[in-house]
Amino acid sequence: xxxVTQFPSHSVIEKGxxxxxxxxxxxxxxxxxxxxxxxxxxxxxxxxxxxxxxxDESGMPxxxxxxxxxxxxxxxxxxxxxxxxxxxxxxxxSSQERTxxxxxxxYFGPGTRLLVL
Amino acid sequence: GDSVTQMEGPVTLSEEAFLTINCTYTATGYPSLFWYVQxxxxxLQLLLKATKADDKGSNKGFEATYRKETTSFxxxxxxxxxxxxxxxxxxxxTGANNLFFGTGTRLTVIP
Numbered sequence: 687x688x689x690v691t692q693f694p695s696h697s698v699i700e701k702g703x704x705x706x707x708x709x710x711x712x713x714x715x716x717x718x719x720x721x722x723x724x725x726x727x728x729x730x731x732x733x734x735x736x737x738x739x740x741x742d743e744s745g746m747p748x749x750x751x752x753x754x755x756x757x758x759x760x761x762x763x764x765x766x767x768x769x770x771x772x773x774x775x776x777x778x779x780s781s782q783e784r785t786x787x788x789x790x791x792x793y794f795g796p797g798t799r800l801l802v803l
Numbered sequence: 804g805d806s807v808t809q810m811e812g813p814v815t816l817s818e819e820a821f822l823t824i825n826c827t828y829t830a831t832g833y834p835s836l837f838w839y840v841q842x843x844x845x846x847l848q849l850l851l852k853a854t855k856a857d858d859k860g861s862n863k864g865f866e867a868t869y870r871k872e873t874t875s876f877x878x879x880x881x882x883x884x885x886x887x888x889x890x891x892x893x894x895x896x897t898g899a900n901n902l903f904f905g906t907g908t909r910l911t912v913i914p
Binding site: 689690692717719721723726727728729730731734741742745777779781790791792793794795796797 | 846894
């Protein structure tokens, strides 16, 4: 079974440009999450999709970030315009449908390393 | 709010040494606790987890026990190998589905 994949693996852009990150979750996983790790700091939650709906976007830093999951399959995260502080590693994770109160295990992709110059 | 405090690194050990990476948490309710590992050039992998107090998670020789009284989930391994060199993240999840992570601890094991 294929794991979570992310594209691109690395991206270097200039301040003010636009970048779009893509995440393909494990097939059949309804839950999709985006996280970000800024240099040397903790990994922070950005948002959570259940199928195509945004369940929780409380971690999105500002309106320069736009996440979509059309059709409930893959997801994109667009940063427009990018700023220096957006540099970091963006992780995507997916999990199966939640059962009861138990949190399902999240499976992570390799991350996209974004550098804004 | 929910948070995880993790032992700062980096940690450098000789092969076959004993490993402890400390992790304490603050959470409302009853969180599930996790250790994730990131090997060089790879993504985060779930190493082990525990979902209730006194549970012990274990995998690949690593262990961690959910201690509610001390709000801790310390990671241990009796004898580390060079292949254990990686970054280790402690994390928790409560009623919401998102994970709260610590800052990560880089472990280097030298032969």
